[in-house]
Structure formats: structure tokens, C-alpha cells
Amino acid sequence: MRSAADARSARAPYAVGSMPDTRTIRPYLESLVAEAARAAVAAGDLPDVAIPGAAIERPKDPANGDFASTLPLRLARAAMRPPVEIAQAIASHVPPDPVIEPPVVAPPGFINFRLSVPFLQQQVEHIISAGDEYANLNLGDGKSAQVEFVSANPTGPLHVGNGRGAAIGDALANVLEAAGYRVEREYYVNDAGTQTDYFAETLYARYQQLFGRDVPIPEDGYPGSYMIELAEEVKGRHGDAYLRPPGDPLPAELSELGINLMVERIRRTLERFGVRYDRWYSEKSLYESGGAYERAMAILREAGMLVERDGALWFASSELGEDKDNVVVRSDGRPTYYASDIAYHWDKFIRRGFNLVIDVWGADHHGHVSRLKTATRAVGADPEALHILLYQLVTLKRGGEVVRLSKRSGEIITLDELIDEVGADAARFFFLLRSPGAQMDFDLDLAVRQSSENPVYYVQYAHARLCSILERAREQGLSPDGGDVGRLVAPHELALVREMMRLVDVIENVATRFEPQHLPHYAQDLATAFHAFNDAFKQQNDPGLKVLTEDEGLSRARLRLVLAARVALARVLGLMGMTAPERM
RNA sequence: GCCCCCGUAGCUCAGAGGACAGAGCAGACGCCUUCUAAGCGUUUGGCCGCAGGUUCGAAUCCUGCCGGGGGCGCCA
Numbered sequence: 001m002r003s004a005a006d007a008r009s010a011r012a013p014y015a016v017g018s019m020p021d022t023r024t025i026r027p028y029l030e031s032l033v034a035e036a037a038r039a040a041v042a043a044g045d046l047p048d049v050a051i052p053g054a055a056i057e058r059p060k061d062p063a064n065g066d067f068a069s070t071l072p073l074r075l076a077r078a079a080m081r082p083p084v085e086i087a088q089a090i091a092s093h094v095p096p097d098p099v100i101e102p103p104v105v106a107p108p109g110f111i112n113f114r115l116s117v118p119f120l121q122q123q124v125e126h127i128i129s130a131g132d133e134y135a136n137l138n139l140g141d142g143k144s145a146q147v148e149f150v151s152a153n154p155t156g157p158l159h160v161g162n163g164r165g166a167a168i169g170d171a172l173a174n175v176l177e178a179a180g181y182r183v184e185r186e187y188y189v190n191d192a193g194t195q196t197d198y199f200a201e202t203l204y205a206r207y208q209q210l211f212g213r214d215v216p217i218p219e220d221g222y223p224g225s226y227m228i229e230l231a232e233e234v235k236g237r238h239g240d241a242y243l244r245p246p247g248d249p250l251p252a253e254l255s256e257l258g259i260n261l262m263v264e265r266i267r268r269t270l271e272r273f274g275v276r277y278d279r280w281y282s283e284k285s286l287y288e289s290g291g292a293y294e295r296a297m298a299i300l301r302e303a304g305m306l307v308e309r310d311g312a313l314w315f316a317s318s319e320l321g322e323d324k325d326n327v328v329v330r331s332d333g334r335p336t337y338y339a340s341d342i343a344y345h346w347d348k349f350i351r352r353g354f355n356l357v358i359d360v361w362g363a364d365h366h367g368h369v370s371r372l373k374t375a376t377r378a379v380g381a382d383p384e385a386l387h388i389l390l391y392q393l394v395t396l397k398r399g400g401e402v403v404r405l406s407k408r409s410g411e412i413i414t415l416d417e418l419i420d421e422v423g424a425d426a427a428r429f430f431f432l433l434r435s436p437g438a439q440m441d442f443d444l445d446l447a448v449r450q451s452s453e454n455p456v457y458y459v460q461y462a463h464a465r466l467c468s469i470l471e472r473a474r475e476q477g478l479s480p481d482g483g484d485v486g487r488l489v490a491p492h493e494l495a496l497v498r499e500m501m502r503l504v505d506v507i508e509n510v511a512t513r514f515e516p517q518h519l520p521h522y523a524q525d526l527a528t529a530f531h532a533f534n535d536a537f538k539q540q541n542d543p544g545l546k547v548l549t550e551d552e553g554l555s556r557a558r559l560r561l562v563l564a565a566r567v568a569l570a571r572v573l574g575l576m577g578m579t580a581p582e583r584m
Numbered sequence: 585g586c587c588c589c590c591g592u593a594g595c596u597c598a599g600a601g602g603a604c605a606g607a608g609c610a611g612a613c614g615c616c617u618u619c620u621a622a623g624c625g626u627u628u629g630g631c632c633g634c635a636g637g638u639u640c641g642a643a644u645c646c647u648g649c650c651g652g653g654g655g656c657g658c659c660a
Contacts, residue, residue, distance in 0.1 A: 061603070070602060076640060083640075108640080110603070153660065195660060220659090312658055323586075323656090330658040337660050366588045367655050392589060393654075434597070437589055439653065441596070446609090450622055453609060461622045472619045509600070521598060524607075535615095535624040548619060562619095584622070 019119070020099060021126045022501045023137060026067070029113060030054040032094060033069045039093040046089050049078040058505065065104065065112035066498065072109035083109025120497045121485040127500055127564040132574075134567050135503040139511055140181030140356075146348060147173040148281075149360035150270065151188040154262040155199040157226055158269050158415040160442065161362060161394050166415075167431035167577065168391055169360040170275045171516040174575045179511035181356065184278045187270075188344065191259045192284040193337055198222065199262075200255035204242075206231035207254070211243060224411050230261055269416050273424050274577045286343045293335065296346035297328070299379050315342070320374045341368075342375040349381030356385055358514065363390045363437075389514050391436035398444045422447035425578045426456040432576055435517045455524055460581050462527035463573065465534065466566040467582040469547050473559050478548065480563045483556030492536040493561060499529035500568040507575075516576075523572045530565050 020028035033054035040046040055070045072087035079086055087105040094103050094111075099119045104112045127134050149169020152162045170185065177183045190196065202221035206228050209215060217223060234242060234257065242254045263280065270277070286292045300306050305316050311331035315338070318325050328339040348357050361368075369390070373383040396403040396413060406413045418427055426447040433455070434440040450457055473479070488494065506522045509515065537546045547558045570580040 055602095057600080057602075059603070060599090060606080064603065068603085073602070073640070106603075108603080155660095190660065193660070198659095310658085314658095327658045332658080334658085336658065340660095363589065363654060365655085365660080368660090369588085390589075438597075439590070443596080446596095454622080455608065457622050458608090461620080465620060465623085469619050476619095505600095513600080517598075521607075528607090531623060532625090534619085535621095537618090546619065584620075 019122070022123050023135070023504050025099070025115070025501075026056050026505075028099065029056045029067050029069070032097065033071055033090065033111065036093040036095075037071060037075075037090045040089045043093065045092070046075075046086060047079045047081070049075060051075070058502075059110075059112065062498075064106060064110070065114040067113045067115075068106075069111040069113075070109070072111065076109065087111050115498075117489060117494065118486070120494050121488050123497055123501055124485045124488065124560050124564045127567050128560065131567055132571070134571050135507050136178050136180065137504065137507055137511070138180040139508065140176060140179050143181055143355035144184070144353070145173075145176050145181040145356040145358065146184045146186055146352075146354045147176065147358045147360065148186045148188055148348075149173075149358075150266075150275075151190070152266065153190045153195050153199075154259050154266060155195050155222055156224055156262070158266055159412045160396060160415060160418050163273065163415040163418060163427055164391050164394050164431045164436075164440070165360050165362065166270060166273055166275050167428045168389065168436055168516050169358075170577050171428075171432055171519060171575060172358060172360070172389070172510070172514060174577065175507055175510045175516070175519070176356075176358075178507050178575060181511075184354075185276070186279045186281055187266075187277045188281050188283065189259075189263055190283050190337070190340075191256075191263075192287065192340065193334075196255065196259060200250055200258055202227050203231055203234070203258040204250035204254055207234055207242060208246075210235050211240060213246060225409060230258060233261060234258070269414075269419075272419050273415065274428070281344070283340050283344070286340055286347070287335075292343040292347040292351065293339065295351075296343040296379050297339070299346070300328075300342075303378065305378055315375065315378075317371060317374050317378075320378060322371060322374050326371060338368075338371065338375075341372055342379060345372065345376050345381065345386070346379040349376065349385065350379065354385075357387070359386070359388045361388060361390055363392045366390050387514060389436055392439040394431075395439070395441050396444060397441050403444065418442075418444075425460070426454075428577050429456045429459070429520050432516050433520045435515060455520070457584070459520075459523045459527045459569070459573070460578070461584055462530045463566065463569045463580045464582060464584040466530065466562055466569065469534075469562050470559065470566070471582075473548055473555070476548065478552070478555055478559065480556060480559035483558075483560040484553060485557055485560055487554050487557035488561055490536070492533040493558070496529045496533045496561060496565060499526050500564060502526075503568055503572060506572070519572060519576050523569070523576065526565075526569055526572065530569070533561075533565075 030053065033056070034051055037046065037051045041048050052074055055074060056067050057070060059065055059068045072083040072090060075086050076083040084105060084107055087109045091103045091105050091111050099116055101114045101116055106112055147169050150158070150162050150166050152158055173183050173185050198218060198220045199222055201218045205215045205217045205221070210231055234254070242251050244251060297306065300315060306328070307314050307316050312327045313329035314325040315328045316325050326338050327336050328342070329335050348354050369388045372388070373386060376386050377383045403413065405411060406417055421444060430442055430447055446454055447456070502522065506518050510518050534547070547562060548555045573580045
């Protein structure tokens with residue numbers, strides 16, 4: 001049935017059926033402006049020029065409204081008219097709309113929009129009804145995404161730097177899920193290769209030492225004391241079952257057992273950190289008969305990209321623009337980790353068909369980025385779908401001094417020790433706070449300080465206070481149910497609504513630019529908006545001006561706002577992988 | 585030599601080609617008989633490393649330099 005609604009949809013698709021909401025307000029305004037521009041052209045108020053995207057931005061200064069279009073500035077040259085005139089022409093063709101107040105033209109050529117109070121009030125209901133799914137978007141459109149992160153060699157415990165990768169990777173996975181992707185979290189277990197051999201040899205040496213043999217640990221081995229613990233664990237469980245005559249090579253099963261024990265420790269650490277993987281992918285499994293390694297190498301061989309030189313097999317990557325070729329099979333016949341990675345990414349893209357793959361790596365691996373992208377292309381995948389997110393080093397500080405080694409063990413500080421000392425929530429927050437590309441100092445003293453200096457508590461405290469208001473209302477027999485959001489008109493109330501709406505922008509930004517640092521910054525802004533709202537009543541020194549007032553209707557309305565704020569704050573805490581405490 | 589990241593307030597750092605460059609902390613001054621003061625308000629503080637370029641418009645993009653960090657293996 002063709003109707004007026006269809007005619008309207010041609011003008012503003014988001015107006016069909018219902019009002020726009022927090023998620024759709026931006027595209028709604030875009031179409032509003034674009035249509036007004038076309039109307040201005042039709043009316044002869046503007047020269048007939050191509051109308052690019054309406055470019056809806058958020059002004060930095062709230063005095064300029066909630067949204068602004070810079071379209072007039074962009075049209076100025078083609079239209080050969082001053083931007084302000086263009087802005088006026090377009091603004092005059094924006095029809096009255098319940099969602100916004102009449103647009104305001106500001107020099108040098110902005111069209112500023114302020115959301116109407118009824119629209120803002122309605123977002124409180126929108127957020128409450130969306131609940132845990134508030135600010136979910138459909139950017140991913142059901143496409144699959146894989147986030148592979150940490151993937152530290154299982155030859156030792158996770159250290160603090162791995163924690164940064166864990167916080168970044170997990171938050172990114174959470175946000176991609178919120179943005180409408182089907183997300184898999186994966187840990188790539190390097191259970192094959194040279195380092196694994198050194199690890200096994202060290203374990204065997206430690207194991208033999210427990211039986212009184214005077215065996216040195218290998219030169220390239222792992223001197224850490226955890227290797228002794230691991231050997232003790234093996235001895236405790238299996239006695240001398242892995243002992244061989246002196247001088248004999250170590251039993252192959254010991255290597256596998258040791259790796260498994262180490263992976264199990266890593267898994268427990270990450271679980272403490274709040275990270276759960278969908279899959280632990282074994283590097284060794286790439287080399288099964290007919291597996292990814294054979295398949296990927298066959299593709300390269302058929303393409304003539306494998307050449308033999310100096311007894312080794314090389315991937316002719318220089319023909320694809322790399323500065324040099326790279327070895328994939330050593331002269332002793334063992335594949336390099338580069339070969340593993342080629343096979344692994346063939347598996348990600350071709351066999352498993354992920355639409356988007358994100359590898360989170362420490363910055364010390366950056367030299368490998370270009371090579372891997374080239375190889376990915378060579379095995380038939382789209383390198384544009386591969387995003388390698390590099391994060392820089394973490395320096396621990398205590399009292400302004402750099403902390404290099406653990407007091408407890410005299411070794412590298414582990415992620416477990418960090419969690420023991422500051423807790424998983426604080427660690428995750430601080431890891432996310434800095435952009436991945438920036439080297440960061442992690443201040444151990446600050447992270448545990450329960451004061452205004454510590455942003456972790458600031459944000460969680462806001463959530464606890466929201467809960468405590470709702471709890472107090474419950475005690476008074478007051479429920480948010482039936483509250484009329486139309487009663488919310490005070491500046492601090494509407495400012496809080498505006499801040500809650502911004503979560504949509506944050507999720508879109510993080511999901512498209514892979515910049516998780518926006519989450520903790522936004523969390524702080526939202527907490528500030530709530531604290532300002534909450535304390536505004538105190539400032540006015542009027543006992544009637546509280547969330548819970550003598551006016552029951554107003555109290556209920558404010559309780560709905562509090563409920564919505566709790567939803568939004570819990571959501572952003574959840575995206576960061578943090579808990580949302582109900583009291584502190 | 586080549587490659588990557590960083591350089592923004594005293595400190596730690598945000599900043600999506602747009603309006604007067606922001607936050608937290610530190611400094612100064614205020615606010616608790618009140619739903620958590622782990623809070624709020626006011627305020628001081630800037631050659632956005634330097635020099636060019638692109639653009640109507642640059643902290644943001646490009647080029648070159650300077651400074652800090654990291655990488656450049658038949659290790660991962």
C-alpha cells in the first residue's frame with residue numbers, strides 16, 4: 001500500500017513509523033539537511049550543485065547546540081556563495097520537526113541543531129527499555145569478526161604488557177559485539193617452534209635437577225623460578241615417569257605436558273582478569289596432514305611465490321613490494337613462525353571466512369605487519385579486512401620510580417601480581433585509558449588509591465550512588481514505575497540525558513576506528529554528568545530539590561532518569577570488562 | 585641506513601579537517617544537620633616540538649627537520 005508514509009520515507013527514512021531515537025538521530029538529521037538542501041535548490045534559493053553528505057557533527061561547545069551541519073561550508077566553493085547565505089537558504093527549508101528546535105545559522109556557515117526537550121525526555125524511556133542492549137548498533141550487520149589477542153608464548157607467565165593487550169582486545173571484542181558483529185575471541189597458542197623446544201629443554205633440566213642430577217638449564221632456556229614450580233608440579237603428579245637415562249633426549253610427551261600446564265596457568269590468569277576466549281588455537285594444529293600449513297603453502301607454490309635459496313625455502317615477498325624475501329622453511333626443514341602465521345591467517349580468512357580480523361600485538365612486532373598483510377593477500381584474502389592493532393610498552397611506576405622487577409620474585413612483574421595489587425577493574429581501566437599507540441606509565445600507587453585522584457573509583461562510585469538512590473527509593477516505597485519523564489526539565493537533568501546519548505557515538509567510534517581509549521574517557525564524562533546532576537540539588541540549598549522530593553510525581557520522574565543513567569553507566573563499564581558495584 | 589609509535593597546560597594524557605584546543609591530577613578559593621564528600625562549584629595555567637605545503641578552514645592531512653622510545657634474525 002503506497003501512502004503518505006512512503007512519500008515521507010523518501011525524504012527522511014528514519015521518520016517512518018516512529019520518531020528517531022538516540023541511535024538514529026544522526027542519520028535522521030543528515031537526511032533532514034540533505035533534503036532541505038535539495039528543496040533549496042528546487043526553490044531556486046541555491047544554485048544547482050551536487051549535494052555531498054550532510055556532515056553532521058557534534059559541536060565542541062554545547063552553546064552551539066547538540067548537532068551541527070557543515071554542509072554550507074563544503075558547498076561554498078561550488079555554489080560560489082558565502083557559506084552563511086547557503087546556511088540560511090538550507091535552514092529555511094528545514095520543515096518544523098518535533099525532534100529539534102528550529103535550526104540556527106552561525107558564522108562562518110554552520111547550521112546548528114538543538115534537540116527538543118520532549119525528544120530528550122523520550123530518550124530516558126528509550127534507554128530504560130533498551131536495557132543491557134542500550135546503544136547496540138548494526139554497523140557489523142551480522143558480519144563475523146575475530147579478535148585475536150594476548151597470544152603470548154606459553155613459555156612463561158603473562159606479564160604486565162600482556163595485560164594491556166588483554167584489556168584492549170577484550171574491550172574491542174565487546175564493542176564490536178555491541179556494534180552488531182558476531183565476534184570470536186581467540187588466543188593463538190605457540191605450541192610449536194623453537195621457543196617451545198627451549199621451554200621443554202628447560203623444563204626437563206629442572207625436572208632432572210629435582211632428582212639430583214647436575215644438569216644445567218640451556219643457554220637459550222627460561223631461567224625463571226616458575227620453571228622450577230612447573231617441574232615440581234610434573235614430579236608431584238607423575239613422579240619419575242618422564243625421567244630418561246642421563247644424556248638421553250627429553251621425552252616428547254613432557255614438552256606437550258609442560259605447554260599444557262603453562263597454558264592452563266595463563267588461562268586462569270586471564271579468567272581472573274575477566275577475559276574468556278571462544279577458542280585456544282594451537283599452532284601445532286596448523287601442521288596436521290592436509291591442514292592449513294599445507295594448503296597455504298600450496299597456494300604460494302602454485303603462484304610461484306616460493307623459491308629455494310641457501311638450502312632454505314623463501315617466500316618471494318619482495319616481488320609483492322616488501323623490502324626483502326623472507327624464509328618460510330629453514331634449511332633444517334623446520335618452518336618459521338612466519339610460515340605459521342601465513343597458514344594461520346589463511347585459516348582465519350579462507351577456511352573460517354571471518355569478514356573482519358583484528359590482531360592485537362605488542363609494538364615490538366610491528367616489523368611483521370607489512371609482511372603479514374602481503375602474505376595474507378598472496379593466499380587470497382583481502383588485506384583490508386585485517387587490522388593489526390599495535391600497543392606500545394607499559395612502564396610500571398611506584399612513587400614516581402620505575403619498577404622493573406618484582407620484589408616478591410625478583411623477576412618480571414606478572415599480570416597476576418598486578419591483579420593482586422590493584423585488582424582487575426583498576427588494571428583494565430588504566431590499560432584502556434591511553435591510546436594503544438602511546439607508551440604508558442602505569443602508576444601502581446594511584447591505581448589502588450581510594451581518592452579523587454583515582455578515576456576508577458570515580459566512575460564506579462557514580463554507579464554505586466545511582467544504585468543507592470534507587471535503593472533508598474525502594475525503602476520509601478517509591479518506584480520509578482509510572483514516572484512521567486515530561487517532568488524532567490532542569491538543565492542538569494537534560495545535560496545528563498545528553499551525555500547518556502553520547503554512548504552511541506562512542507561505540508561507533510571505537511568499533512570503526514579501533515580506539516578503545518574512548519570508553520574510559522566517556523565513562524568519566526558520564527560519571528561527571530551524573531555527579532553534577534546529583535549535586536546540583538544540594539547547591540541550590542533547597543531541601544525540596546533532591547532526586548527524592550516531597551513531590552512524588554517529580555521523584556518518580558527523576559528515578560526514571562536515575563534508572564536510565566545506571567543502564568548507561570553499567571553498559572560502558574561492561575564494555576570495558578569492569579564490574580559495576582552496587583555499593584562501595 | 586630503513587621502518588613504526590610518540591612529542592598538546594607544572595604532571596599524566598584526550599582530541600572525528602571545522603567554532604574560543606579539553607579532561608584528570610597538582611596549585612588557589614569555596615561547599616557536608618541532606619539519597620555515599622570515593623562528591624560538587626569557581627579559578628590559575630598553552631609558540632599544540634620546529635619549518636614549509638594542501639585547504640574556505642590544520643593540533644588533526646602531506647613533506648622536511650629536531651627530540652624520546654621501539655623494531656629491522658633461517659627467534660616469536
